[in-house]
Structure formats: structure tokens, C-alpha cells
Amino acid sequence: MDTVENLTVDVATSTQSQTRSSLWQLPWGSIVIIAAMVFVAVFAPLLTPHSPIEQSLPDRLLPPAWQEGGTPKYPLGTDLFGRDLLTRLFYGARVSLVVSAVTLLAGGGVGLIIGLLSGYVGGRLDGVLMRAVDATLAFPTILFALLLAVTMGQGLRTLVIAVSLILWARFARVVRGEVLAIKARDFIALARVRGCSHLRIMLVHILPNVLNTFMVLLTLHMGFVIIVEASLSFLGAGIPPPTPSWGQMVAEGRGRLASAWWVSTFPGVAITLVVLAFNLFGDWLRDRLDPKLRQL
Amino acid sequence: MQRYILHRFLQGVVLLFCVAIIVFALGRLTGNPVDLMLPEDATPEDREHLLRALGLDRPYYEQLYLFLAGAVRGDLGLSIRYRQPAVDLFFERLPNTLKLVPMAVGIAVLMSIPLGVLSAVYRGSIIDRLAGILAVLGIATPNFWLGIGLIYIFSVQLGLLPSARMGGPEHYILPAATLGTFAVAGMMRLVRSSMLDVMDSEFVKLARIKGLSELVVIWKHCLRNAMIPVLSLFGVFVALLVTGAIVTETVFAWPGIGRLTYEAVIFRDYPLLQAVILLDAVIVLAVNLVIDILYAYVDPRIRYA
Numbered sequence: 103m104d105t106v107e108n109l110t111v112d113v114a115t116s117t118q119s120q121t122r123s124s125l126w127q128l129p130w131g132s133i134v135i136i137a138a139m140v141f142v143a144v145f146a147p148l149l150t151p152h153s154p155i156e157q158s159l160p161d162r163l164l165p166p167a168w169q170e171g172g173t174p175k176y177p178l179g180t181d182l183f184g185r186d187l188l189t190r191l192f193y194g195a196r197v198s199l200v201v202s203a204v205t206l207l208a209g210g211g212v213g214l215i216i217g218l219l220s221g222y223v224g225g226r227l228d229g230v231l232m233r234a235v236d237a238t239l240a241f242p243t244i245l246f247a248l249l250l251a252v253t254m255g256q257g258l259r260t261l262v263i264a265v266s267l268i269l270w271a272r273f274a275r276v277v278r279g280e281v282l283a284i285k286a287r288d289f290i291a292l293a294r295v296r297g298c299s300h301l302r303i304m305l306v307h308i309l310p311n312v313l314n315t316f317m318v319l320l321t322l323h324m325g326f327v328i329i330v331e332a333s334l335s336f337l338g339a340g341i342p343p344p345t346p347s348w349g350q351m352v353a354e355g356r357g358r359l360a361s362a363w364w365v366s367t368f369p370g371v372a373i374t375l376v377v378l379a380f381n382l383f384g385d386w387l388r389d390r391l392d393p394k395l396r397q398l
Numbered sequence: 399m400q401r402y403i404l405h406r407f408l409q410g411v412v413l414l415f416c417v418a419i420i421v422f423a424l425g426r427l428t429g430n431p432v433d434l435m436l437p438e439d440a441t442p443e444d445r446e447h448l449l450r451a452l453g454l455d456r457p458y459y460e461q462l463y464l465f466l467a468g469a470v471r472g473d474l475g476l477s478i479r480y481r482q483p484a485v486d487l488f489f490e491r492l493p494n495t496l497k498l499v500p501m502a503v504g505i506a507v508l509m510s511i512p513l514g515v516l517s518a519v520y521r522g523s524i525i526d527r528l529a530g531i532l533a534v535l536g537i538a539t540p541n542f543w544l545g546i547g548l549i550y551i552f553s554v555q556l557g558l559l560p561s562a563r564m565g566g567p568e569h570y571i572l573p574a575a576t577l578g579t580f581a582v583a584g585m586m587r588l589v590r591s592s593m594l595d596v597m598d599s600e601f602v603k604l605a606r607i608k609g610l611s612e613l614v615v616i617w618k619h620c621l622r623n624a625m626i627p628v629l630s631l632f633g634v635f636v637a638l639l640v641t642g643a644i645v646t647e648t649v650f651a652w653p654g655i656g657r658l659t660y661e662a663v664i665f666r667d668y669p670l671l672q673a674v675i676l677l678d679a680v681i682v683l684a685v686n687l688v689i690d691i692l693y694a695y696v697d698p699r700i701r702y703a
Contacts, residue, residue, distance in 0.1 A: 237413050240413055240637070240679070240682060240686070241417070242640060242678065244644060244645070245640075245659065245675055248644075248659065248663045248671075249421070249675060250424070253424045253668070325537075325538060329540050329541075332540050332542075333541065333542060333645055336542045337648060337660055337663065338663075338664055339663055339664075349540070352540075352542060352543055352546065353542075356649075359549060359550045360554045366546055366550075367547075367550075369543075370539075370540065373539075373540050374535070374538050374539045374540065375538075377538040378534065381534060381537060
């Protein structure tokens, strides 16, 4: 007997989605941008002959190809060290993707588990865990990451740990809310009556129904993580040079806005576009899967 | 009501305590904080000397006690770089940030409320669409890039506004705009959705049946009730502004606590960083407490929960 509620039932109960069942309502703009980012990140070495870290001082600060002094060899110009900007953008995409993916999986995963436990078990455990969530949410993200960067040293590992430690709390709180709502449903009581163990109920009955929310949270926070990473790199406490990171690239160009505007501009545009795409995609996903999350 | 206030206040104190412990622990996490403080060519004797001077050779619980005792008394250690008490440095710079943040908040509120209300009332119209785009872009654009972009347009190209440092009123415009944008985007959406919810409720229909003009209905009755969730988001935004200020102040070389934090980070001035984080937490918690009390005052449903 099927005791796991069909996921599509959840969708149909919201009035919004009754008029939007067609697949052609996809947010194509966002999807294209995200796909492009993943594509260039994965295939970066194949897409460009230049190296992102090798310096070439005679070629420093060349403008983009369409301006005076630019060459098609460096389509978006070069930076202070003569490195091709477009190449660095591609490799920077890798950094952003890797950091975001790892952080979201770690922080989100932990948040999911804790939210599940907290919501299902309830009682004292719930109280304690939610206090921890409140305390964590009270901490400003960038400040915390900066603190960790100073004490644990810069780099990928520190960054991932820092942001995961902030992220779990956000996930845990929302997941817990979902779990509480699902717990009240009849099919859970039915499962208990039939003798299912607590563990089984959590994994087989509650978890699949929480996955919708979890996926929405993942996409909604992708932009957040990318901006945090970029801000930290901009401040010099994120991914250390020479590894290209978009935030760091913006910082490099900062001193030369008047003479070499392209060094800061293109990375900034990249960040904005990508975050925009993820936010819009996340909004669409939320509207389709779980409109209750609207207030997020 | 008093019970609620007391409860929240105690919660705040506990949270502050936790923050202090976390900050304390982090410094000792990867070896001694002394290692963070000494220059590379320090001799072992120098290290020993500093250890004893800072009381770091004592057992952990004693250290924690000393740290907390000092904190309560207002002594949070000396900044390595400035050789001044960290607390003094903080309060020296705090007014500068306090001059900037309210302006940013003011801009945010002044822009987001009308835009939010109009978006809700003329839902689906061009105003709604444009405001929506502005909101979405505002959230996606990184703080620092917006600041740099504004500097480029208004300082470099147009030469209209100064690009850095404090000064006359024109120095405030760009940093406040940069800080405020993020808040505008988020708040506007919330005002809009909150208004939409309220506009459907029964008492609004009653107000209209009563014969009240649409203006009064919208601006007096709807808005008041719609503001309740916005108020709670306000607390979140103040915390965000404290953090956002780090980046904005760095971009505009604004001598506030954000910039102080940044300096503490790049110069690895751990005592200063520790102090700044603790004091930041105090501010954030205090503001949240005030907001929660206001919230309970405005919405009687909360008081009796």
C-alpha cells in the first residue's frame, strides 16, 4: 500500500499552479544563464587558450576588443598582470560553483537533518535546537566568515566551513516548519498505527515530502552563497590569489576605475547575472512546488 | 507586556554570552592567539613574555573568566596595530557609521513603502513590473560592485559626487544609496505582498462599505496592518546593514566600524576583531530587542502569546 503521498498532490492543492501546468512556463532566461555558467565552468580549459594565472606584463591593462587598443586575442581585455579577463571569468565560474555547491550540500544537508529531527522529535530537543538556530541566525554572515578567515586562515576550506555554519540554521528552521505541518497529517498517524518505527517514518514518509521545500531552499540560497563568497574575496579574506574569483577580480580593478573600467565591470556583471538567474529560478521553483514559502 | 520584555531581554543576554564564548573559543581554536598577534621574527622568549602578559598560560576556564570579567568592565583588550584599547577605537568610529546607517534606512523606507503600496494597489501594471525588476536587481547586485559602479558613474565620469571619505552632505549620498539599495529591494517586496494580503481582509471591505475614500482605506487602514511583518523584517535589515556597512565603508573609505572591522581582518588584529564582533553583536541584539518590543506594542496578538 502506498503510504507516501504523491508529490503532485501537494502541487495541485495550491490554487496558483492550476493555471500553470504547461512546461512552456519555464523561466528560460534564468535557465540559459545558469546552463551557460555551468558550461563555461566545466569546459573552461577547452574554451580558451590562455591561462588564468600566468602573467604577461607586456599585455597588461589592454581594453576590450571593441575599443581602441584592444585586440580580439583578449576579447574582454586584460587585467593588471596581463591575464585575459574572459579566461579568468570562466575559471572564476568554477570557483563560484564549487564553493556554492559544497557549501549548500554541507550546510543544507546538516540543516535538513537537524530540521527533520527537531520537527519530528519535538520536546526538549526541539527547544534546544531552535535556540541554537536563533543564536546562529543572529550572527551577521560576513562578520562570522571574516572571523573564521582570520583565525583559521584564508582559503576554500575556511570559506566553506564558515558559510555552512551560517546556512544550516536557515535550512533547519524552514524544514522544521514543514515537518511539523506534515507530522499532523493522517497518513503519518496511520503509519504509526501500522507499527512503523520512528526512523522509518522520518526517512520514508516525511523526508520525501520535505524534499520539495529543500530543493527550493537550495536554489534560493545559491545566490546568497555566491554573493557572500564574492564579498569575502573582495575584502581579501576569501579565495586567495592567484586563483581567480569574481569578487577578487572586482577588487583588483578598483584602483583603476578611471583608466581600466573593464577589470571591475565584467566580473561584477557576471556576479549580478548569475545571482539574478538563480534567484529568479528559485522563485519559479518555489511558485511551482511550494507556494507556502512565499514569505521567505 | 513586562514579562515579554523581560523574557526577550534575558534571551538577548544569553545570546550575547554565547557570542562571547564563540569569539573566545575561535581565537584559541588554532593554537594560541599569541601566534596570531606576533610578527614572524619573534623569538620564543618574546612569545613566552606575551603569553604571560596576556594571561594565556593559565587554564582555559580562568582565561574565560578573565575575558568575561574584562568584558563586563568594558575592557576588551588592546588593538595590536593601534596600541589603543579596542573599545575606545570602536566608540570613536561608531558615530560615523551611525551617521550613515540611518540615512540608508531612511532612503530604504522612503522608497520601499510608496513603491510597495503602489505595486500592490496597481498590481500587474507597469509600476508593479518596474518595481519588481528594481527589487530583483537590487537583491542580485553585489553591494561592493554597486558601490564601485556608482563611484564610476558619478565620480569618475560625471564628477558630480565625491568618491570617498566623510565630509559634507554630498559625501553621504553614494554610500547611503549603496547601503540602502539592498534594503529597498527586500522591503519593497514585503510591503507589496503584505499589502496584498491585508487588502483582501474583511475589515477593509467594511471600511469601503462604510463609505471611506479609497485613499483613506489604503493609506490609513491597510498600510498600518501591512507594516507589522515589515517591522519584523526591519530588525533583520539592521543586522544586514551592520554587515553590509563593512563592504560599503571599505569601498568608500568611510571611517566607521565597518571599515574598522575590515582593517582588523587584513592586519590580523585579533583583539580588535574580537572586540568589534562582540560590540556589533550587542548593537544587533539591542536593536532586535527594541524592534521586538515595538512589534509587541503594535500587534497585541503577540503580547499574549
